Amino acid sequence: MSNDSESHSELLSRIEIVNVYSIEPHEEYIPEILEKLVHDIMVSKVLKDPILADVNRGFVIDGTHRLLALRKLNIRYIPVLNLDYLKEKILLGRWFRGFNNPDVLKIIEKNFDVRQINKFDIGYIDKLSLSIIYNKCIYEIPLGEWYVSLKNIDRLLKNFRPDFIADSLIHEKIDEYISIICYRKISRNEILNIFNRGFKFSYKTTRHIPSYRILGINMPIKYLMEDKDRCYSYLRGFKLRNVGRGVYIDNRYYEEEVYIAFK
Structure with a gap:
């Protein structure tokens, strides 16, 4: 005691x-x-x-x-x-964005250069800097720094009110959404380096579990x-x-x- x-x-x-x-x-x-x-x-x-x-x-x-x-x-x-x-x-996870609006991919395609990954493999989301899952297809969003692009996408889609999905739950949540915006794994050193440059990440980018x-x-x-x-x-x-x-x-x-x- x-x-x-x-x-x-x-x-x-x-x-x-x-x-x-x-x-x-x-x-x-x-x-x-x-x-x-x-x-x-x-x-x-x-x-x-x-x-x-x-x-x-x-x-x-x-x-x-x-x-x-x-x-x-x-x-x-x-x-x-x-x-x-x-x-x-401290475990460092991510918050993916889940949407059930069918227009999300169209809006992203109109504003960003996206390309479809031929093979659907959920493991790709950990390798691609920024991606969107749409109807069981994965599309890469290969544009500049992932965290800047994510911030721009969040602003573009702010009126769609996404659900935030813990990355650890992606396998069980994937069937609940038409589109899910994902990004690669990140490290604490990377977060600090970007923070020290004066950049603020988009809301609910990091998920810290002490x-x-x-x-x-x-x-x-x-x-x-x-x-x-x-x-x-x-x-x-x-x-x-x-x-x-x-x-x-x-x-x-x-x-x-x-x-x-x-x-």
Whole structure:
């Protein structure tokens, strides 16, 4: 029991309070999600969960909308679970875009040079920089840097409201959509290099799965508007309850190990 207490205390100690402008998102945001989150925070007057970031690199791993919501509300600080992006055990996946509108391929063909791959092999999507699956055929979109093209395609198709499909689920989801936009596997070093050049990826490009996550600190925003000491004092009273991995919380699925903070 004492070992558990010590390890939980160590996990909690990794939550840092940082200025909202000391870290930057690596992805763009979705306006509707940001607006809803701003409203929810104003009503609840708390930030429920810390975001994930590499504080030393100024890099937001997961939590773009929460960070931008606090900026919009003129709040000074944000709680961050500080993870070394290159050293921590973090799985990096992708979010594919699923559509059931038959016009998606036509629009892409009108704006991009695409070519059909003769043989249908789902493994191709890991090799092609950018591709679209349409009625069990794979089309390559061979144009410049994949992440720039993906951003342009997302803007072109923004009114079609795609479903975002975890890359690990592509085999079971492929029959549910007329078109699925896919892209190759990416690495953390690649993400950082592009981020350091000042480029922001399209929303929901990366899918980060850390080894663990802490939820439920419910930090009052009045503390986040004051000073760090008040925030750290608030955090000191917490304990953690391990609810395991592969759990649904507030309609979100967490593959990682989840700890719920409580007093």
